[in-house]
Amino acid sequence: MTQRVYLVILLLCLRLMYPLVTGIFMDKLASKKLCADDDCVYTISLVRAEEDYNAPDCRFINIKKGQLIYVYSKLVKEKESGEFWAGSVYGEEYEDHMGTVGYFPSSLVSEQHVYQEANKTVPTTVRNFERRSLANNCM
Numbered sequence: 001m002t003q004r005v006y007l008v009i010l011l012l013c014l015r016l017m018y019p020l021v022t023g024i025f026m027d028k029l030a031s032k033k034l035c036a037d038d039d040c041v042y043t044i045s046l047v048r049a050e051e052d053y054n055a056p057d058c059r060f061i062n063i064k065k066g067q068l069i070y071v072y073s074k075l076v077k078e079k080e081s082g083e084f085w086a087g088s089v090y091g092e093e094y095e096d097h098m099g100t101v102g103y104f105p106s107s108l109v110s111e112q113h114v115y116q117e118a119n120k121t122v123p124t125t126v127r128n129f130e131r132r133s134l135a136n137n138c139m
Contacts, residue, residue: 030075034118047109061102
């Protein structure tokens with residue numbers, strides 16, 4: 001009898017730990033995005049944050065007012081969703097965040113310089129939006 005109880009407790013603990021081990025995969029924000037190239041690796045523009053933004057989860061990046069951000073893709077707005085762009089922060093004072101690409105609301109930035117037009121419509125994949133999360137931190 002006690003072996004069965006221990007087995008049930010063990011199975012319950014493993015089930016509760018499953019999301020921590022496998023990661024949490026989140027819904028897609030859009031089905032299409034606009035890019036400068038088919039792989040969305042070329043910079044579209046440089047924008048400046050007009051206000052602070054605290055990322056709600058690890059798919060997004062935190063931005064601070066005045067911060068410069070390189071934009072690599074622009075999600076095509078769907079129904080009642082917000083309009084989000086993907087980019088990475090720029091500047092020596094943000095050195096620890098440089099190279100981290102994430103989404104941010106386009107309404108909070110102003111374009112400073114357009115490098116090339118985002119004229120390629122590319123379908124998004126689940127891979128564009130999956131991020132692994134451990135507690136509230138991203139892995």
